[in-house]
Amino acid sequence: MQDGVPSRPAPASTRRLPPLVALSYFEAAARTRSFAAAARELHVTPAAISHQIKALEALLGVELFVRHHRRVSLTSAARLALPALQEGFAALADAVEQLRAHSEARNLITVCAEPMFATKWLVPRLHRFYARCPEAEVRLQASLSSVDSMRGGPAGLAEFRRAGIDLAVRFGYGSYPELEAQRLLEVSLLPVWAPEPGAEPRVEPEALLGQALLSDGTAWRSADRFGWPQWFEHAGVAVPAPLREQRFGNGLLALEAALTGQGVLLASPLLIQAELQGGKLAVACEVAMPCPFAYFAVCPPLALERPIVQSFRAWLFEEAVPCGGGGAATA
Incomplete structure (x- = not known):
């Protein structure tokens, strides 16, 4: 402790730690209680397990295993250290997964x-x-x-x-x-509808007053409206009050209504190119209204x-x- 501030342990990177491979061999052998089983799990030879553990024991200055005929058992020091070591390997695995996830992201x-x-x-x-x-x-x-x-x-x-x-x-x-x-x-908006066979698809703006008017509710989310009243005003057509519209919660619902012949819709040609090119929809009037x-x-x-x-x-x-x-x- 210095100046009343508790000292913290030095980071693991600054402390002298045994090689990670030796610790991993010890963990596998201690968990399985067998050098042979640990070797199979790690895809190495039993001799490699034995060599790494002997080196680890020499480095730490403590015995980790008691060798018996064809089996091994843990010393008290190994039994005490094993849980913390396993927690450490689990934490390392979690950290590596976080790094991998970051890489994938x-x-x-x-x-x-x-x-x-x-x-x-x-x-x-x-x-x-x-x-x-x-x-x-x-x-x-x-x-x-x-x-x-x-x-x-x-x-x-x-x-x-x-x-x-x-x-x-x-x-x-x-x-x-x-x-x-x-x-x-x-974005600009044009009136579109499902064309009737043999009929002229385009009409004058005034003619749309007698049609079922489909409205996309998106145009009403802001105080700056860009729906049918604004389009008729832009086209120079006096609108009788009130103007009857069938409103839908979003453009996709309104588009489906237009595709099934339920009325005329104000839509952006940029978003319905496939329907226009495929003949499922046609422009009802050439007056395009700029959208705010x-x-x-x-x-x-x-x-x-x-x-x-x-x-x-x-x-x-x-x-x-x-x-x-x-x-x-x-x-």
Whole structure:
């Protein structure tokens, strides 16, 4: 003890310890009470076990085994030391597993996005990221928590840490304090519906007032609305009050209603390319409304230091380029 402060034992690395291999041979022989059994377990010869234990006894200055004819037994010193030694080997095994898990986590990335984007844009492209990084493991979460409900929040560093998210594709304003954010995709909204055979798919904006209007509840999560009333205003159409809409909790539900012919939906062409190209949906009117929200790639600063996060983020922007996305950093 110095200056009233209790002294602590010196770290194991600074104390003179016997070779780990000798200790492991002793543990196996003591546990099995047999040099031969220990040799089989460790895939060495009984002579090697005997040699290491003799060397260990000489180094420690104490006998560990009493040799009998065709068997051995532990001395009192060995019996006392064995439990602590086994605990030490267990702790070493746990530490090695933690190191191994950390090594495996180098290629693991947890990504969160709103359900429509995750399902219709991200998942169909993931095979191209795996082709580039075959060792990667992407854990994808689809959640409406990735949609902004207000400017500057509620997304923050604490929320990312709590959810264990490395990268989020947020649908919102782009102002995320404490986080690294960059605009990924601009969004505009077009009316789409399931085409009827032989019918002209495109109509004038006024004609949509008489249609069943399907609404994605995502457009109502923020005070800045971007639903049917705003679209009709953008198209220069006076809207009778009240405007009747069938609202769905997320874009995927609203999309399914449109695909089954239940009405006309405001949707981003970027997210329904497969349905448009396959003829399952058609543009009902060419008037496109710019959306006040955009998609942003958002990361905690420390997560962005990981190579796997850097690779995934770079791949996202490469995929967005053919769609007309990308942009300057906004946070």
